[in-house]
Amino acid sequence: MWFPRLASDRVLRARPVDGPFALTLKADNAERIYCLNQAAERVGLSRSMSFADARAFCPDLISQPARPDLDRPFLAALRRWATRYCPWVGYEGADGLVLDVSGAAHLWGGESKMLADMRARATRAGLELRLGLGETRGAAWARAHFGDENTTLTELPVAALRLGDQMVTALQRLGLRRIGDLTAAARAPLARRFGPDLMLRLDQAMGHVSEPTTPESEPPHYAIRMSLPEPIGLTEDVMGITARLLTPLCDKLKAQEMGARSLCLTLRRVDQGCQQVELRLAAPMRDPHRILPLFERGVGAIDAGFGIDQIRFEATLVEPLPVQQIGSRQTSPDQLNDLITRIGTRIGLENVQRFLPADSHIPEHAFSIAPAAYSRPESGWYAPRPRPLRLFPPEAISVTGSQPPAQFRWRRMRLTVGRTIGPERIAPEWWLPDDNWRSGLRDYWKVDTREGRRLWLFYTPQNPGWFVQGEFA
Amino acid sequence: MFLLMRVEFHSVFPLRPARVHEVCGAGAMGFAAMAAQGPVLWIREAWLSDTLTPQGLLPLFDPMQLLQARPRDQTDALAVAEEALKDGALPHVVLEVTRPLDLREGRRLQLAAKAGGTTGLCIIPDGMGSNAAETRWRATPVFDLTREDSTLTHWEIIKNKSGTLGAWHVRWDQKESRLDVVSPVGERPGSAGTSG
Numbered sequence: 001m002w003f004p005r006l007a008s009d010r011v012l013r014a015r016p017v018d019g020p021f022a023l024t025l026k027a028d029n030a031e032r033i034y035c036l037n038q039a040a041e042r043v044g045l046s047r048s049m050s051f052a053d054a055r056a057f058c059p060d061l062i063s064q065p066a067r068p069d070l071d072r073p074f075l076a077a078l079r080r081w082a083t084r085y086c087p088w089v090g091y092e093g094a095d096g097l098v099l100d101v102s103g104a105a106h107l108w109g110g111e112s113k114m115l116a117d118m119r120a121r122a123t124r125a126g127l128e129l130r131l132g133l134g135e136t137r138g139a140a141w142a143r144a145h146f147g148d149e150n151t152t153l154t155e156l157p158v159a160a161l162r163l164g165d166q167m168v169t170a171l172q173r174l175g176l177r178r179i180g181d182l183t184a185a186a187r188a189p190l191a192r193r194f195g196p197d198l199m200l201r202l203d204q205a206m207g208h209v210s211e212p213t214t215p216e217s218e219p220p221h222y223a224i225r226m227s228l229p230e231p232i233g234l235t236e237d238v239m240g241i242t243a244r245l246l247t248p249l250c251d252k253l254k255a256q257e258m259g260a261r262s263l264c265l266t267l268r269r270v271d272q273g274c275q276q277v278e279l280r281l282a283a284p285m286r287d288p289h290r291i292l293p294l295f296e297r298g299v300g301a302i303d304a305g306f307g308i309d310q311i312r313f314e315a316t317l318v319e320p321l322p323v324q325q326i327g328s329r330q331t332s333p334d335q336l337n338d339l340i341t342r343i344g345t346r347i348g349l350e351n352v353q354r355f356l357p358a359d360s361h362i363p364e365h366a367f368s369i370a371p372a373a374y375s376r377p378e379s380g381w382y383a384p385r386p387r388p389l390r391l392f393p394p395e396a397i398s399v400t401g402s403q404p405p406a407q408f409r410w411r412r413m414r415l416t417v418g419r420t421i422g423p424e425r426i427a428p429e430w431w432l433p434d435d436n437w438r439s440g441l442r443d444y445w446k447v448d449t450r451e452g453r454r455l456w457l458f459y460t461p462q463n464p465g466w467f468v469q470g471e472f473a
Numbered sequence: 474m475f476l477l478m479r480v481e482f483h484s485v486f487p488l489r490p491a492r493v494h495e496v497c498g499a500g501a502m503g504f505a506a507m508a509a510q511g512p513v514l515w516i517r518e519a520w521l522s523d524t525l526t527p528q529g530l531l532p533l534f535d536p537m538q539l540l541q542a543r544p545r546d547q548t549d550a551l552a553v554a555e556e557a558l559k560d561g562a563l564p565h566v567v568l569e570v571t572r573p574l575d576l577r578e579g580r581r582l583q584l585a586a587k588a589g590g591t592t593g594l595c596i597i598p599d600g601m602g603s604n605a606a607e608t609r610w611r612a613t614p615v616f617d618l619t620r621e622d623s624t625l626t627h628w629e630i631i632k633n634k635s636g637t638l639g640a641w642h643v644r645w646d647q648k649e650s651r652l653d654v655v656s657p658v659g660e661r662p663g664s665a666g667t668s669g
Binding site: 367391 | 539626
């Protein structure tokens with residue numbers, strides 16, 4: 001199966017266009033046509049033509065940037081669809097599928113009927129499909145790309161043997177244009193001249209050397225559901241069912257050495273309404289008896305209505321979790337992760353945070369705050385000068401002059417200055433817009449007051465004013 | 474002067490484990506950072522506009538060991554504190570309280586700390602303590618004539634369930650990462666003006 005216009009068909013399926021259409025991809029600093037539809041080909045455009053030329057040829061060309069990263073999943077979806085014909089389906093390049101239909105064609109009433117069915121379904125889906133059927137993988141490829149399923153292999157050009165461009169040109173110069181010419185020629189001189197690759201491709205196409213198809217395995221699906229004969233409504237019953245679903249799901253996770261990072265419990269009610277309980281975990285986990293208690297809070301909040309008759313349990317996000325040696329060592333990281341999860345379900349996982357060092361001399365930007373579940377503790381803290389324990393938004397005090405005052409009022413307290421240390425001049429980071437630093441340079445002073453409090457004051461010389469921004473321990 | 478029955482500092486500090494303690498006063502945050510050595514969960518409500526700074530903590534405490542929880546309101550904060558105290562994964566839990574705790578809430582925290590074997594510390598506004606607290610301290614920074622980088626603080630134990638009261642001047646020794654008791658409060662010059 002070859003989808004010659006996979007990329008443009010994918011886009012046009014979502015948004016059909018009448019007339020020429022092309023996808024462009026930026027390569028070597030130039031926009032080039034990546035894929036195009038039949039209408040565009042009819043007006044004389046071709047692949048890897050530069051986009052500017054194409055626009056000159058065809059002013060009403062509709063174009064869109066190509067997304068090769070989306071084409072691959074689309075092909076994967078087609079591969080999954082193709083398993084309806086036979087179980088052995090593998091990829092062939094970036095735009096083809098290879099099906100090993102041995103022993104499966106009779107289920108569709110013969111090969112020709114199967115091909116007709118494939119064609120009909122692809123047309124209905126808006127995909128251009130070229131089919132090639134052969135005794136070998138090479139022959140099927142040759143027929144899909146260079147002929148149809150009835151052409152004999154020997155009539156096809158040598159390019160149909162999946163050879164490189166250079167080799168094809170060299171063969172044509174020797175007068176070997178068709179596969180038939182190659183099979184008729186002596187093997188030894190050809191092998192000496194072109195290397196073993198040519199003979200291998202020829203033998204693969206003719207069936208002298210086997211070439212297996214490698215079917216892709218289905219990615220494991222971590223979901224399980226249960227339909228109930230009678231609706232249930234009690235929290236204990238729902239938890240009971242959850243426990244029964246959780247065990248096989250966790251067994252499956254264990255078999256794949258995976259752990260769930262996020263779980264979703266969907267409860268379908270008798271009246272077709274759906275309720276979901278989502279659980280996000282601080283660390284991948286697959287122990288049923290540890291996961292189950294975490295659901296108690298969410299399940300308790302469910303409105304069962306007239307009863308629940310179907311429960312589906314899905315691990316929406318999984319991460320590798322290899323099996324580990326059990327030792328006498330205290331499992332403290334696990335315990336901490338469990339705690340973070342439990343707190344996170346109550347206040348939101350992003351509200352359990354830790355500080356990470358950041359590279360900035362602006363005091364409030366010298367650290368970043370990251371969710372603890374998605375970060376690791378980092379060392380490398382340093383403070384070139386003493387920094388306050390607590391920072392607050394700057395609070396203006398009514399003081400004038402560029403030297404620290406002898407007395408000032410702050411938060412309704414009259415404070416007498418005992419000692420000042422400073423100034424430490426900090427300039428705003430002009431490359432980052434920060435409204436708080438609009439007032440320009442700041443001269444920071446550590447002010448020890450007679451009353452005891454040790455405050456961090458700053459003066460803005462460009463925009464005279466005094467502010468209190470922090471307090472030391 | 475009033476008569477003060479002296480209690481030995483080492484019998485009340487480090488804070489007795491598996492209990493919940495309280496601290497108030499302007500030096501309360503410093504007290505919490507000095508009291509909590511080792512992994513700690515620091516619970517502050519999300520609306521508080523001031524922030525702890527790791528660089529400021531650095532002389533007192535390794536910021537790597539700090540986890541911060543930002544619950545929406547005090548109800549959530551208390552729930553988080555109870556959960557963390559009961560769990561025991563982190564040996565210290567610091568909770569910043571913004572409205573008075575009643576006896577029931579204080580008692581629940583105390584029971585959770587006992588179950589998990591963890592030390593809890595509530596930073597309370599003046600006079601908002603709960604009767605269930607094991608000890609209550611007042612920490613007031615003191616102006617130090619002698620040293621520039623001083624962290625001299627007046628620590629006073631104003632409630633003690635299992636002992637008498639006392640007051641000390643303490644100073645954090647940054648090089649050795651330990652707390653030095655400077656000298657008894659009555660003998661220091663300039664201490665008469667501080668709240669005592």
